[in-house]
Amino acid sequence: MQNIFDNNINNMDILEFYKNKKVLITGHTGFKGAWLSEILLLAKADVVGYALSPEDPSLFQINGLDKRMKSYFADIRDYDSLRQVFIQEQPEIVFHMAAQPLVKDGYLEPKMTYETNINGTLNVLECMRSTSSVKSFLNITTDKVYKSSQMPHEESDMLDGFDPYSNSKSCSELITQTYARCYFKDSKCAISTARSGNVIGGGDFNKYRLLSDCMRAVIDDKEMVLHNPDYIRPYYHVLDALKGYMTIAMMQYIDHTFTGSYNLGPTNTNAISNQEIITLFKNKLEKDYNYSFSYIIQNDSSTIEDTQLLLNTNKIQDLLHWHPTLSIEDAIGEVATWTYLYKNQMDTKSHIQDMIHKVFHDE
Template identity: 40%
Template sequence: MLNFWKNKKVFLTGHTGFKGSWMTQVLLNLGADVKGYALAPSTEKNHYHSISLGSKIQEDIADLRDYQKLKASIQSYQPDVVFHLAAQPLVRYSYHNPLETYEVNVMGTANLLNACREIESIKSIVAITTDKCYENKEWIWPYRETDRLGGHDPYSNSKACCELVIDAYSKSFFYDKEVGLASARAGNVIGGGDWSEDRLLPDIVRSYFANESVSVRSPNAIRPWQHVLEPIYGYMLLAEKIYSTREFNGGYNFGPTDNEQIRVIDILNLTKEFLGEDFQFEVHENSDLHEAGLLSLDSAKAVSQLNWKPKWSGKEAIEMTLKWFKEQNSAPHNTEKLTNSHIDYYFSQGQSPQS
């Protein structure tokens, strides 16, 4: 995989976000040329600014809903590969802003794919959705790519709609052009540099450094927690796989192994082990907003077809995340070096991104 990315031109939406900024840095480390397209970061503290990403790449700070600007940005760059990560990513925000959520997630995806139709240089497109795109039946079995799409809340439902848009564009417009198009469905990613509101690890870190107790809802909720580098590695393997053949087009799950389903309360207890008695939390289970309690993914397709598998256990992912935040808090001027050390360590468990 590593040699594939050298000198590849990559267009990446959402590069100012948590996952997008990590992915951009990985691509740069592998020798790719990257252009980003996204809104400005949504939080004052963010990974994008902390690693000075804007100074390393071409970028357009713009809205996915501006079709003409998006189309012009892609056309002027003539990329080889496109990654679509930009989204309105929060469940609870979607209840208060449902129209914005559908506009950004569904029409934003349609805008991107429609703009890519006319650009001959593009050979593969990977659109990132979510594990929440499945109709959640609250059962014990992991969801497979063939399971029914759905979504109770506007965010989850919008991502199920994205999957339908991706499938329609793949069959209607890209198949005959011999362009690889696939969707990637990952769960709750964690890692250093995520300061988003209403996410468990960022809430934990903010509370800890403020010497406050963190308030947590749904302590027994199960999510496919994994480090941000795990799905990024999968997305890159997928983009490479579909670059030269349409055989592997379609949807792919990227989640932890079956025995790595971790409850919210387990993360709290692991955090207390790592941070010590100074870390305090309170559990409040009452909420008038529905959020799925049990959700896990079957990643057998990615394992068999892409030779992808998680490198870190859930406990290791949590520890690496907390380690990043502790080190960054004590030496914020070294954030870029810190992020690169985590990238190097991850890829050294197989291959180094510098090799």
């Protein structure tokens, strides 16, 4: 591995770092978890997952990850079960992504959302406190942890997410920071949090997400309903987000001074409106696959969300030299391609593995 402090961490170094390391992903059956599992398998890491059983359909199932990695299917709120896994597996690196991740479901089920996102984090931290194996822990939260105020948000902004989901993630952040300073300050374990903008990529079957709605409309041959065309969200590709997470976990493992909180998201030129996103998706399908995609616009006032979310990502760019590598056009194009392949029962797994090669092997 080359000198990591020479401002030039290359992608191969990241994969090389994870080789043979025991990595635990909580939430590996979800959208991001499945992509992260694929990358870590490519890196030849010893990867283990802990999450609820996969939904049907899910990327986890479509890619056959159940047969290619070790999984524990259990609830993150079940401390005893999680603790057994830590004792059994002795992970060195932990990515915590198991969560109720949707704003709308947070409004519908606030108690479940708080319990999953707060107690889940608490249980992971308690397991780490009683197991000495973990050297690097990354808690994946969201750009919604900040109190609404002037944007773009910086890491030092006040944490107080507006709605139950966002607020539960603010709490998760605060708990992590408290454990870091009270229990892990002088320990071998480095702890950070990653506050990510909206991530897109093939195989995301979650509800209420713009490109997931587009994907479902294509699969079902239906018209897509676009809510809130003027909302601007910091969208970027899941591979860029995961490369950022892997970089933080690696760098703090090597040098504890890199611990902290990091915003991750697109450069501001990539933060575009819902309407523009749909247009790029539609154009890709029509141009490359001769598939006609149509949508209608309906405004939705059922939840209260900021119309615009912008993030300042200077910290991770300056300290860790991370920045998104895929343009918003390429990121949306990847989702359109995955959708087309899936609809036509073609090989989506190879497409994902090719994308990982492209992002992690190209300099």
